[in-house]
Amino acid sequence: MKGIVFSEFLELVEDKFGFEMADDIIDEADLPSGGAYTTVGTYDHHELLTLVTLLSQKTGISVEALVQVFGEHLLGRFYEAYPVFFEGVNTCFEFLDTIENRVHVEVKKLYPEAELPTFSATFPQPNVMHLTYTSKRPFSALAYGLIKGSATHYGENIAVTMIDQSAENLTKVVFELVKQD
Incomplete structure (x- = not known):
């Protein structure tokens, strides 16, 4: 890490x-x-x-609450340190959808040895996003915090549900994000 x-x-x-x-x-x-x-x-x-x-x-x-708050903190720090990742991105869903194919691609250029989690997004409905987090490390609460921090950053009210699909040596969580009116 x-x-x-x-x-x-x-x-x-x-x-x-x-x-x-x-x-x-x-x-x-x-x-x-x-x-x-x-x-x-x-x-x-x-x-x-x-x-x-x-x-x-x-x-x-709780450990989970502390890690979640840390994730929210990190989102704010990433915005300060790397504003380019937020340029042209207008919503939480748009930003989260760029993590794997934009943010992580750039991180790998700088740090080829970095072992990053993966994020994949699907949109079953216009106001619903399924964001799947997969990692060898048990940091789904950090991902949850990043999601909440992103919603706050974009001023959006988003309900988040976690569906844990983890196995013995793999953390896999599907986050269901629903935009609230």
């Missing part, structure tokens, strides 16, 4: 819970990286799971 994800997570922890909390979870985690991340480095995703679990234990907020 790219270091930018870790750096953004720790920034979120500092913003929401303070520098001391970020330092505490890094110290307690006893991570192979030592909790020092460069944005372009690659790190084991288990380190992020360890940090989130420790934060959950200290705050009483």
